[in-house]
Amino acid sequence: MSQALRMRRGYIDGPYGQIHYLDGLVGRPLLLLHQSIMTANQFDYVFAPLMAHGIRPIAIDYPGFGMSDPTPFVPAIRDYAETVPLVFDALGLERAAIGGHHTGALVANEAAVRFPDRVGAVILGGPFIVSEDQRQALIDDILVREKAFTALPGAAHMVQVAAARERYSLGTISPARIGDYVVQAMAALSHGAYWYGHNAGFSYRQEETLMQITQPTLILTNTGDMLYESALTAHRMRPDFAFTALNGGGIDIVDQQPQQWADAIAAFLADVPA
Template sequence: MVRLRRGYADGPCGQIHYWDGGKGKPLVLVHQAIMSANEYDHVFQPFLDRGIRPIALDLPGFGLSDPPVSPPSIADYAAAIPPLLDALGIRRAAIGGHHTGALVSNEAANLYPDLISACILGGPLLISDTVRQALITDIVEREKAFTALPEAAHMVEVAKIRERYAAGSVSLDRITDYVVQAMQAYAMGTYWYGHAAAFAYRQESPLMALRQPTLILTNTGDMIYQAALDAHRMRPDFAFHAIDGGGIDILDQSPVEWANAAADFLHGVDY
């Protein structure tokens, strides 16, 4: 597992922590809640091998980035992208994200079209109001109530949830890392912010507003795979790639295929 050069940029919520591959065509990578930039650990090397410069940031309130002073929107998260590119001296870059990160990528591409050359949506979120409310109740409200328990039982709870999602496809060492990433957000009091912003975001209009070349990158075992199919029906002009199987941990389950699909797409984009 390659580790990239790390640094900080000054953003609207304070310091933004990032990892930078340093060479190649720049691609900003945005993680899902409740993780951090380390979600992309296993795609860094495949991207470098394909001439792509991965730049993975911790969104405000996750990883080692400073927390926002109040619960942010997806647009607030997207506002971290311009100062990051400016700090790195990059005038134009592609952006891509997984789940919550895909929503931030969509919004950043619309808000800052002069900065964003292409977009990779790793899991669009097109859902009914009924499903939206169920997700808020099941996930956001549970995350709001999440609290430390004796003998680290709260960490065990997170580990059990992630083991159930992974279904044996991810090592216990990596599951432990998932717990650590989640606890970084819990320590800052921002544990529920990412999913709250994601489920409040209605992606239909932002998706239709995208003007950059875009790839919908999904996997058939993802719990929101149907939303990716719906997004492709709405935007048949977008490139589409579906990895067979996997789940929400596709970046660890099929990192090379995920990176290659993104790299193949980006090498066809002029920026």
């Protein structure tokens, strides 16, 4: 995680406790919003490429993830989105671009609609426009399993997470980085909020709020992502949005192709007034 060492760590006061963030300090601000069940450290490998483009990456842990305090209730996407203006206020930002991956794309969408005066541009990495049958299949496969997830003797639960992430990565992610994924996931388990993120995401109807975005927006996807078809659907719904599809990869495209991912964002923001 050497790329993350250049980032300043800090906390701000949120409505349910403290919110942990990482800040690149210099450049055009871009707030990054992570997928479930990860943390701000999902973006470790894109911090440096973004900074090389003159972009100031800022990444937060949602309440209940990483080093942020949990909510006292089961949160929805709107509750995660409400942290965005709080982060901007704490860092002295009147307006900035925001971008998210998977769950983070939903949070970015919601924040753009709720706080249009604060959000100047939007990057949607993996929109979630699916049929009700697809939604239910994901709930049955992922959410039901996460609700039953618990600590096991010999840290067997950690091995389960590692095995699942290795299966998703198809051998493209190093064992060390898989270990990072496990650490990030276990932070949510320690808060007792392990299933909250996917629950919020699977409950979100993005087909409604996608049409309400007024800011310049980039749909950023990759052909190997499980949500690639969803991204194509989102682009058909909003042909006015910029669209970039990286070749291959999977749900870990931020680690699999960090330079290409950062380049796509930089190219998009170059055409959007700061």
